[in-house]
Amino acid sequence: MLTVEGLNAWYGQAQALFNVSLTVGEGELVVIQGLNGAGKSTLLQSLIGIGPRAQGRIHWQGQAIQNWPAHRRARAGLGFVAEDRRLFTGLSVKENLWIAASSGSAPSGQATPVQRFDRVMALFPQLQVMLHRSASQMSGGEQQMLALARTLMTGPRLLLLDEPCEGIAPVLVAALRDALLQLTQEGVAMLVAEQNQILAGHAQRVLTLVGGRLA
Ligand code: ATP
Numbered sequence: 001m002l003t004v005e006g007l008n009a010w011y012g013q014a015q016a017l018f019n020v021s022l023t024v025g026e027g028e029l030v031v032i033q034g035l036n037g038a039g040k041s042t043l044l045q046s047l048i049g050i051g052p053r054a055q056g057r058i059h060w061q062g063q064a065i066q067n068w069p070a071h072r073r074a075r076a077g078l079g080f081v082a083e084d085r086r087l088f089t090g091l092s093v094k095e096n097l098w099i100a101a102s103s104g105s106a107p108s109g110q111a112t113p114v115q116r117f118d119r120v121m122a123l124f125p126q127l128q129v130m131l132h133r134s135a136s137q138m139s140g141g142e143q144q145m146l147a148l149a150r151t152l153m154t155g156p157r158l159l160l161l162d163e164p165c166e167g168i169a170p171v172l173v174a175a176l177r178d179a180l181l182q183l184t185q186e187g188v189a190m191l192v193a194e195q196n197q198i199l200a201g202h203a204q205r206v207l208t209l210v211g212g213r214l215a
Contacts, residue, residue, distance in 0.1 A: 001026050001189055002047070002158055007056030009039075009046050009212075016042045016052065018213045024158060027187045029180075031200045034209035040193035041083060043209065044160045047191070048080040049073045060158075079156025083163045085147040089136035093127055093146055096135055100153040110155055120149040123179045126172075141172030148179070158189040165198045173198060 002024040009017040016039050024030050032040050045051035047058060049070035058066040065073055074080070088096050097120065101113035111119065121128045124145045130138065135146060144164060151159065164180070165173045177198055184190060192199050200206045208215045 038209040039212040077157035141168035
């Protein structure tokens, strides 16, 4: 589904990624590990189109997308959840979800927004009981679930997740991990940056970034 070849990225004169190549197949879980500053976030951001200046080939479902703006990549089925979650904290859980639904691509034959909403409620029953709560009044783990649920409302085929389990209470980490594994069973592919080895044991491939290079 996703093929990355020779990806380089720079913040000004400082190169952050060096000749990174990888693939993610349908329904595959691929984990990117690496220490702080290794380039994990830069890689995910470059793939979704919000990274720094980059050069290299990115193919998604047979199309060269490296020159596409981020919104076009999202419409083509790439979903991204940033490390800081970027929720609308002044809005309720339900509002956060429905705003995302209106930005989804929903090509014919795919689920309707109502079907997607029912699906994320089944995946994250914890959210069902707090639909009218402000996102600012949720724990870190609940916010992470909401951020993921919001991205799922856009109907992605590949999820790019930046440290999804970081700083979350163990009981919610287990629920989050199970939901992510369930999604891969349903054919949603994932490229996940993580330092804490929570998903690595379930991954088809674990890649390690060291100083912006795949080791
Ligand atoms: P972390 O686990 O701490 O989030 P990371 O593996 O995601 O780290 P990146 O955030 O991608 O690493 O950073 C890769 C390199 O790029 C680091 O050397 C970092 O200092 C640099 N960098 C990241 N963001 C910027 C920026 N906005 N401006 C300049 N340099 C940056």
